[in-house]
Amino acid sequence: MQVRRFRLSFLYAVPIGILGGLIGLGGAEFRLPVLAGVLSYSVRQAVPLNLAVSLVTIAASLAIRGSTLSFSLVIPLLPAVLSLICGAVITAFFGAAMAGRLSNEQLERIILVLLVLIGVVLIVEGFLPQQIPALLPPALGWRIPAGMLFGLAIGLVSSLLGVAGGEIIIPTLVFAFGADIKTAGTASLLVSLPTVLVGVVKYASRGAFTDRTALSNTVAPMGVGSVIGAVIGGMLVGVVPAAVLKVTLGVILNISAFRVFHKAKSHD
Structure with missing residues (x-):
């Protein structure tokens, strides 16, 4: 079972990472059904x-972007980025605690x-222009x-789904704050890193990572596969229209x- 999980974690993570890289996301929303459905982990x-x-994919993405892109373009967005971080880390902490109290x-x-809402957002975003004037006053x-x-x-959303939140952060920065899509992608990582880190620390304090085999047989190969896939996806941008x-x-x-x-719900 553990060997099967190791192989499947990597094999599913690569194509998910490629697809995520093609549209500028990490793909975590697609990993969750794999973890619960294919790898047979409980939702908790x-x-x-x-x-x-x-967390692994965000750290790797930041390192890659830091070596190829300048973060200077994010400076005009700093007030928005810092305010997003302030709000996100609060609910990331309490969201992880709330998840432990839910049945x-x-x-x-x-x-x-x-997940359905995120799917709808992706569909709607596919029909919207890539750049529109900021909806919020300056x-x-x-x-x-x-x-x-x-x-x-x-x-x-990050703490309840285990996602970096890029599927929400990037549209927010583009449509609400008027950022271009590349700058929004970089800024999204800066918002996601502390948000996800707080969630991981809170879940760790609740004993969520005591099973070391899950870390070595699922998190490690899935993290490596996601990074490889994201790099490939980034290189293939433009091959298929993002919309x-x-x-x-x-x-x-x-x-x-x-x-x-x-x-799963109907079987409870």
């Missing part, structure tokens, strides 16, 4: 494991709803409180979420 195990893999059925229902009096409110939602991919992946995410978590 799958979420923190997914969060640990997300399996409640957690599965919440995960199903959140005044900090608007942007900082709005950023904190968005951050609260991002941190909650087409987002719509397709949004549909696939909805189908897989219903198959895994609706089925």
